[in-house]
Amino acid sequence: xxxxxxxxxxxxxxxxxxxxxxxxxxxxxxxxxxxxxxxxxxxxxxxxxxxxxxxxxxxxxxxxxxxxxxxxxxxxxxxxxxxxxxxxxxxxxxxxxxxxxxxxxxxxxxxxxxxxxxxxxxxxxxxxxxxxxxxxxxxxxxxxxxxxxxxxxxxxxxxxxxxxxxxxxxxxxxxxxxxxxxxxxxxxxxxxxxxxxxxxxxxxxxxxxxxxxxxxxxxxxxxxxxxxxxxxxxxxxxxxxxxxxxxxxxxxxxxxxxxxxxxxxxxxxxxxxxxxxxxxxxxxxxxxxxxxxxxxxxxxxxxxxxxxxxxxxxxxxxxxxxxxxxxxxxxxxxxxxxxxxxxxxxxxxxxxxxxxxxxxxxxxxxxxxxxxxxxxxxxxxxxxxxxxxxxxxxxxxxxxxxxxxxxxxxxxxxxxxxxxxxxxxxxxxxxxxxxxxxxxxxxxxxxxxxxxxxxxxxxxxxxxxxxxxxxxxxxxxxxxxxxxxxxxxxxxxxxxxxxxxxxxxxxxxxxxxxxxxxxxxxxxxxxxxxxxxxxxxxxxxxxxxxxxxxxxxxxxxxxxxxxxxxxxxxxxxxxxxxxxxxxxxxxxxxxxxxxxxxxxxxxxxxxxxxxxxxxxxxxxxxxxxxxxxxxxxxxxxxxxxxxxxxxxxxxxxxxxxxxxxxxxxxxxxxxxx
Numbered sequence: 001x002x003x004x005x006x007x008x009x010x011x012x013x014x015x016x017x018x019x020x021x022x023x024x025x026x027x028x029x030x031x032x033x034x035x036x037x038x039x040x041x042x043x044x045x046x047x048x049x050x051x052x053x054x055x056x057x058x059x060x061x062x063x064x065x066x067x068x069x070x071x072x073x074x075x076x077x078x079x080x081x082x083x084x085x086x087x088x089x090x091x092x093x094x095x096x097x098x099x100x101x102x103x104x105x106x107x108x109x110x111x112x113x114x115x116x117x118x119x120x121x122x123x124x125x126x127x128x129x130x131x132x133x134x135x136x137x138x139x140x141x142x143x144x145x146x147x148x149x150x151x152x153x154x155x156x157x158x159x160x161x162x163x164x165x166x167x168x169x170x171x172x173x174x175x176x177x178x179x180x181x182x183x184x185x186x187x188x189x190x191x192x193x194x195x196x197x198x199x200x201x202x203x204x205x206x207x208x209x210x211x212x213x214x215x216x217x218x219x220x221x222x223x224x225x226x227x228x229x230x231x232x233x234x235x236x237x238x239x240x241x242x243x244x245x246x247x248x249x250x251x252x253x254x255x256x257x258x259x260x261x262x263x264x265x266x267x268x269x270x271x272x273x274x275x276x277x278x279x280x281x282x283x284x285x286x287x288x289x290x291x292x293x294x295x296x297x298x299x300x301x302x303x304x305x306x307x308x309x310x311x312x313x314x315x316x317x318x319x320x321x322x323x324x325x326x327x328x329x330x331x332x333x334x335x336x337x338x339x340x341x342x343x344x345x346x347x348x349x350x351x352x353x354x355x356x357x358x359x360x361x362x363x364x365x366x367x368x369x370x371x372x373x374x375x376x377x378x379x380x381x382x383x384x385x386x387x388x389x390x391x392x393x394x395x396x397x398x399x400x401x402x403x404x405x406x407x408x409x410x411x412x413x414x415x416x417x418x419x420x421x422x423x424x425x426x427x428x429x430x431x432x433x434x435x436x437x438x439x440x441x442x443x444x445x446x447x448x449x450x451x452x453x454x455x456x457x458x459x460x461x462x463x464x465x466x467x468x469x470x471x472x473x474x475x476x477x478x479x480x481x482x483x484x485x486x487x488x489x490x491x492x493x494x495x496x497x498x499x500x501x502x503x504x505x506x507x508x509x510x511x512x513x514x515x516x517x518x519x520x521x522x523x524x525x526x527x528x529x530x531x532x533x534x535x536x537x538x539x540x541x542x543x544x545x546x547x548x549x550x551x552x553x554x555x556x557x558x559x560x561x562x563x564x565x566x567x568x569x570x571x572x573x574x575x576x577x578x579x580x581x582x583x584x585x586x587x588x589x590x591x592x593x594x595x596x597x598x599x600x601x602x603x604x605x606x607x608x609x610x611x612x613x614x615x616x617x618x619x620x621x622x623x624x625x626x627x628x629x630x631x632x633x634x635x636x637x638x639x640x641x642x643x644x645x646x647x648x649x650x651x652x653x654x655x656x657x658x659x660x661x662x663x664x665x666x667x668x669x670x671x672x673x
Contacts, residue, residue: 070178070181074172078182085190086189086193087212088247094201095200114154115151118155119187162376166252245300249300250384253376258297258299259294259298266287266370269369270369277490287366288323293310311390315351318343318345319350360390364387367384367386402570402575402576404564405572405579406580409561409564414448414451420438425654427659429658439650440649441530441532441656442656443549443658445514446460448509448512449514452631453631454577454584455503456600461530462485462493463482470515473621474628476505478502480494480500484528504624506632506635508639513645517647520647531652531655545656582599584634584635585598597627598630
């Protein structure tokens with residue numbers, strides 16, 4: 001075997017003095033060095049060996065350049081942090097008076113033995129994907145006993161990610177060549193902590209004010225430079241700092257930013273990941289409410305108790321409460337002061353459990369996101385702040401909050417002067433004049449679209465001209481994110497992925513001139529299909545429609561017939577038309593996949609979610625024909641008596657301003673003439 005000449009420096013590194021030229025070896029008798037006497041074969045093998053040598057040298061150089069080794073102070077910091085964390089955790093179990101408390105010394109002995117096994121050379125490597133995100137499944141590692149079981153758990157929860165975080169927390173460099181070394185020192189510390197915990201029930205420990213100090217007294221004081229070491233968090237602002245978390249802190253690191261200071265970053269990151277979209281005003285308000293209720297503490301100071309405090313506060317806040325912002329309004333004042341003035345809760349003022357669960361769900365998303373960084377748990381628990389576990393149980397009576405419209409109510413609306421002829425702008429629900437006309441805008445077409453497609457309020461009011469594909473064999477609407485429903489230059493609108501769908505336009509709508517209306521709006525140069533719904537700064541077309549038209553339509557129906565009975569104080573609204581549309585499909589023989597696709601609901605079942613790909617196998621046109629047939633089979637036509645009218649567009653400032661069907665009340669101070 002030919003050794004490669006080298007020189008060893010004082011720092012332990014090797015310097016290769018020269019390359020070995022294998023061509024010179026070829027002349028050796030019988031090709032001893034290369035294992036062949038054939039010169040041609042020898043040259044080929046020489047080239048291969050030369051390439052192999054360069055590969056090895058490159059790998060060695062890369063390994064040597066990964067970074068410096070741990071200093072003695074850093075090793076002690078890792079050791080002491082791991083020791084104190086393990087010791088404090090076991091002491092908490094011992095003193096917690098739980099069913100397993102008396103077994104802590106035995107468990108500590110097994111953990112100490114497991115650590116002694118793992119700190120030896122040639123231990124198994126930790127999982128590549130880092131520490132576990134969940135506790136072991138029942139029966140997992142059931143074939144292991146005692147120290148072997150705990151050794152497996154230590155490795156499962158001490159992956160590269162957690163080791164790197166602990167290195168960063170003490171200001172040590174993080175590189176691949178140092179992870180195993182650091183892991184060994186952490187394991188040593190855990191073992192020593194477990195060994196000390198075996199004395200948890202000694203008299204001198206039980207009599208001490210701080211048992212941990214007694215058990216670690218022989219180790220001397222912890223280096224102060226370790227706890228004061230500050231590093232910059234890569235996701236934090238310039239003024240935010242991250243420090244090594246205290247041993248009793250549930251997080252790996254301590255982020256000093258107030259919760260409110262992280263809200264903008266959280267929103268931006270979740271939008272970049274595609275989890276949230278739009279302006280996220282509701283999510284911001286909920287996060288601000290959490291910051292307000294919990295005192296806007298540093299991120300690293302939060303615990304599971306803040307989840308309970310937040311839920312308890314929500315249960316005390318009435319339904320009509322005005323939050324404001326952290327800078328202005330109610331939340332600008334300390335929560336404790338506001339809470340002291342809150343009135344006693346009644347059934348009429350109590351917030352709906354579904355609303356509270358919504359707030360908790362949003363914060364659960366935040367907690368999961370932060371658990372990757374500043375809320376990274378240092379224990380096996382995936383989430384320190386588990387908002388999902390705090391959700392309220394909703395006791396339903398089988399009814400939704402909104403009663404559905406009945407077919408007769410919509411028949412009444414579609415027989416109103418809006419559709420048969422009216423007195424003109426702002427008097428669309430009256431037909432007293434001699435010259436009755438029909439105008440076309442959202443007030444005319446939106447209720448028709450809601451009835452025949454069962455789409456949502458904002459999906460229809462937020463349509464763009466480009467979302468209406470009229471020159472296709474089966475004309476259709478593409479419900480999707482768009483700029484009309486977006487904010488700050490970003491498209492938005494889809495509540496969830498299933499809401500992105502193509503709905504065929506029922507032929508009854510085409511008969512009544514819907515496609516002609518689309519062409520007229522396009523000729524005016526508008527992007528929005530109902531541009532009058534977006535003349536205000538706030539981009540909520542459905543809210544504009546409700547204020548300017550819908551409430552008057554409801555009054556008109558109420559004057560003709562009884563409205564659906566209110567449920568829990570809420571009457572039928574625009575969304576109740578969707579409930580009526582969905583109810584049409586509640587009959588035997590309905591294809592649930594077609595129903596889900598038309599309604600924009602997520603498919604259920606393995607076949608529907610993973611195997612049914614009919615649009616890909618048959619094509620869009622086939623799908624549209626089938627959906628059109630499906631809709632027209634189950635949704636009754638109730639506008640067949642309406643006559644199509646030539647498209648008439650009012651000035652945009654007058655569109656969808658229907659006015660009331662009721663006579664104006666006479667002022668009490670009006671003079672009799």
